[in-house]
Amino acid sequence: MKALVVPSSTTKKISDIKLVDTDKPVIKEDEVMIKVHALGLNPVDYKLVEGHNSAWNYPHIIGLDTAGEIVSVGSNNPKNFQIGDRVFFHGDLAKDGVFAEFAKSKYNSVARIPDNVKYEEAAAILCSGLTAYQAIFRKMSLAGKKTILIHAGAGGVGTIAIQLAKIAGLTVITTVSEHKKNIVASLGADYIIDYRHENIDDRIDEITNSNGVDLIINDIGNPEADLPRLAYNGGLICILNTPDINDYNLSSQGQSVLSLNLGGVHQSGYPDQLDDLATMAESLVELISDKKLNPAITKVIKFEDIPAGLAELSEHKTIGKIIATI
Numbered sequence: 001m002k003a004l005v006v007p008s009s010t011t012k013k014i015s016d017i018k019l020v021d022t023d024k025p026v027i028k029e030d031e032v033m034i035k036v037h038a039l040g041l042n043p044v045d046y047k048l049v050e051g052h053n054s055a056w057n058y059p060h061i062i063g064l065d066t067a068g069e070i071v072s073v074g075s076n077n078p079k080n081f082q083i084g085d086r087v088f089f090h091g092d093l094a095k096d097g098v099f100a101e102f103a104k105s106k107y108n109s110v111a112r113i114p115d116n117v118k119y120e121e122a123a124a125i126l127c128s129g130l131t132a133y134q135a136i137f138r139k140m141s142l143a144g145k146k147t148i149l150i151h152a153g154a155g156g157v158g159t160i161a162i163q164l165a166k167i168a169g170l171t172v173i174t175t176v177s178e179h180k181k182n183i184v185a186s187l188g189a190d191y192i193i194d195y196r197h198e199n200i201d202d203r204i205d206e207i208t209n210s211n212g213v214d215l216i217i218n219d220i221g222n223p224e225a226d227l228p229r230l231a232y233n234g235g236l237i238c239i240l241n242t243p244d245i246n247d248y249n250l251s252s253q254g255q256s257v258l259s260l261n262l263g264g265v266h267q268s269g270y271p272d273q274l275d276d277l278a279t280m281a282e283s284l285v286e287l288i289s290d291k292k293l294n295p296a297i298t299k300v301i302k303f304e305d306i307p308a309g310l311a312e313l314s315e316h317k318t319i320g321k322i323i324a325t326i
């Protein structure tokens, strides 16, 4: 089968990715194999190309997000998957990935795609969509909360987080570069801050009458800057790194800091949380099926062009999601 690989432990650039012919995966009893139709590109893909994972063997197949049809099913099949089922999943970064003609996964994290949802749409809401979903509907307590600050609103995580926050009834404040304002406005953001030209703290004071925001999703780093933006009882979800709180008194305002590491579930091996990956994916894809969620696909590329797509992502040139088809 065709696959995109990092050839060796010393090749660490996007330009080192090679298109090769390799063997199809072999499934274990608790796995399913799919013929891949669509692939989602994420920053974690190029970060792994640059940083590798200590568990990799080489050549290593890259890629984590895929949608396709089941071609084989292991003997341990409690979800009753059948050959031909349309499914999608977010893979394990320590194992061979999904940027290939065929890919496999443990059954737990595999979710079905409704008939009226395209493979491309399903592949678009995995790493980024699941992260947004987990942040808003798993990590945060929404009771009594009214406002949320979502950084990088035009990114993969941000585009879905804005829509989910609106579904949850929150007032959404988001930060973007000026040329990315249109998409966040179309997705329902209530207040848009051009973070390169405006003072975020001043704008938040103005929007919240100096009360601060109830909830913040930090997917850009430097979470220390977000702490003083929190309201009393506010919560900060950190997707990249957690803040140093030595010089900040969280408890005086009853505030909380939480971390989120979507892919870490595979390393944890905790079956309930692996199952939850599929449960969250099913909830997201149902929202697409019901026309309540826009997967924000702005570009569909060919499989062979994935390295160029990853380069665009690494240069922050993308808006929403890039999807590849095979």
Ligand SMILES: NC(=O)c1ccc[n+]([C@@H]2O[C@H](COP(=O)([O-])OP(=O)(O)OC[C@H]3O[C@@H](n4cnc5c(N)ncnc54)[C@H](OP(=O)(O)O)[C@@H]3O)[C@@H](O)[C@H]2O)c1
Pocket: 042, 043, 044, 127, 128, 131, 151, 152, 153, 154, 155, 156, 157, 158, 175, 176, 177, 180, 195, 219, 220, 239, 240, 260, 261, 262, 263, 313, 316, 317, 318, 320
């Ligand atoms: N921990 C996890 O489980 C997890 C899961 C998913 C994603 N992530 C991470 O979360 C980050 C976002 O993912 P993504 O898929 O949304 O990436 P993305 O689609 O590449 O979007 C990221 C966008 O952030 C914007 N940005 C950069 N610095 C900013 C700043 N200071 N303020 C506001 N916006 C800024 C950039 O747009 P501009 O042109 O506007 O600067 C960039 O395009 C990535 O680093 C990713 O690796 C982590």
